[in-house]
Amino acid sequence: MxxxxxxxxxxxxxxxxxxxxxxxxxxxxxxxxxxxxxxxxxxxxxxxxxxxxxxxxxxxxxxxxxxxxxxxxxxxxxxxxxxxxxxxxxxxxxxxxxxxLNLRNRAGFTALMKAAKRGATSLALLLLQHGAELEVASQRGGHTALTLAVSNKRPKTVDQLLDFGASLTHRTASGKTAEDIAYDQRSSAEPGERSKCDRIYRALLDEREHREEVKRDTGLSNDVLNGQYKVIEIIGKGTFGCAFVAQNLRCQDAKAVVKVMRPQPNRRTIEIQRDGIHEAKIMLMADHPQVVRIMQYLKVEKNFCIVMEFCEFGDLDAWINGLDRKHKKFPVDTVIRWFLQLLLGLDYLHGNKIIHRDIKPKNIFLKQDATAKIGDFGFARRLLGEGDYASTVAGTLMYMCPEIMSNLNGTLTATVDVPVEGYDSKCDVWSLGCTLFEMSTMRLPFDPNKLKEQVCGDSPLPRLPKEYPIELDTLLTSMLARERKKRASCSQLLDSQLARDRLQDMKVNGCADDLRFLQSNAHLVKHCAGITSKKTAAATRTRGCIHRLMEAVDSVLNNRQPPAISPNYNLQDDSISDTVPDSIIEALAERVKWSGFPLEQVYRRSVVNLGSDVPPEERRKDYARFTDDMEACEQLETLVVCEMTRQ
Structure with a gap:
């Protein structure tokens, strides 16, 4: 041929x-x-x-x-x-x-910019997941993918680009940001296009508020880490920094927990990084189903971040608090199964010479399949061998074993850097015993006001409720033995008849009952099982005051009853029901409709100015950047004052 x-x-x-x-x-x-x-x-x-x-x-x-x-x-x-x-x-x-994928044509357009312009959401997502650059600007018009999506009224693509961290501050050749373009479009939109323009504009405002919140809470300048992890919701803040749930942008529907360790006034950045690397290395050594898995660690700006697997049902401490408020308890069999799972995880760690040193409900996490995992290795240490002992005070007081607490003074603070007596992995066994008691009773094992006396003295040890098997109560007693040498090890506890029988039962019957219990009570627990996206998290946050005012004005323009307005209005707060003076809203609505009064810009500035006690003449100069209509500005200030005094 x-x-x-x-x-x-x-x-x-x-x-x-x-x-x-x-x-x-x-x-x-x-x-x-x-x-x-x-x-x-x-x-x-x-x-x-x-x-x-x-x-x-x-x-x-x-x-x-x-x-x-x-x-x-x-x-x-x-x-x-x-x-x-x-x-x-x-x-x-x-x-x-x-x-x-980032090559540009002669006009300076990349494949992502073309997808954004067309509103091709599936293609845009494909390019973003393969690492397409977001901030490339075209030679014609100076547009980025985001400004193109906004200009062409592509709301779904705008959402995608924002989720991947597209810049809100980039200005086109005409000097406009994406928010400016959206505002102009909203002001001049035809009736059929108005809802689409509103959606884009409010998405940009929501994203800006979200990023400001993330920066305030985490110290990070961007809400997307390493181009991959998008902040969804802050779930914990402390002296070390914070932790948040993140969406893995390169893998749809996959989430992670990111722990951010921030520099402290009394600690150098290099010390923070050293501690973070130590914690990450310990977690990398621990590969077990009952240990929270580390995915990666990275340095972002001056912060050290550890990315870990996401445990959908949150931590055990939140469950104890949530159930206790409703006078509920965990089912007996659920407590036993979780206890044995944690025992397996601890036995694995101890077999690899790792001691956790901070076992407590706050550091126990529940997965989507209702299994329990050990997490937060900030205090963990690896022993060198059989004769090696840890020798520094570490852990949480309520769960601290006698050999550590005995080296604390009357105010329960460290009197020396190195305790007289070292300690080993059995410190974790004591802490797990305290955790078992708390899971069973919803109470702390010892009186916080007599903590050292009860832990180190000879007062009676805590006992489990009568509904629990006597064999488990016996195991608890062996875990809370005050003398370290008499305290049981994890392997000894797992060798008990109760543990062998129950572990065999778990292999056969699984944890379906535990899952049903968690699902039916998840509404009682904060940061649990309901986090689906940044948009869902935003729905429970305080809603922006500008949105409420826009809705009120739109209602008047469309001859509907204006809703309540509040700068701090919360969707879950049913107590806010008053309406602001209708006459003022109607007057502002007329100005927006007939003279194009810049409602959003002036409202934002008035909230800032009035909240900072800026003098009237300075406020008028500020508003003059946007409008000459000072009467409307004063009416708007009246609304702001009305709302501020009502809070």
């Missing part, structure tokens, strides 16, 4: 005739053949037409130049496939190791 002619090869690429093209390539044809005008290659023609099989055959050729720009406008095959909406072709090209 004779080799197809050049024209036949070009026609095969244009029409998707993979068989004819293969004949051409097998006969030694040029994989980078251009058409008669010299503008387009075979790959360009196939990509534009969405002919996946032809693209596959061409990319198999080792000499195929995937990133070759067209002679017409400099588009690559990837840009062409995105412009034409051919997702399968784009996906195949992205999988090629030599494909550069």
């Amino acid at each position: 004779s080799r197809p002619t050049l024209d036949q090869a070009l026609e095969a690429a244009r029409t998707g005739n993979a068989e004819k093209l293969c004949q051409y390539l097998d006969a030694g044809g040029d994989a980078n053949l251009r058409d008669g005008s010299g503008q387009l290659t075979l790959l360009h023609l196939a990509a534009m037409g969405g002919h996946l099989q032809v693209v596959v055959e061409l990319t198999r050729c080792s000499d195929c130049r995937i990133n070759e720009p067209s002679g017409r406008n400099g588009d690559t095959a990837l840009i062409m496939s995105v412009k034409s909406g051919h997702e399968a072709v784009a996906k195949h090209l992205l999988l090629q190791s030599s494909c550069d």
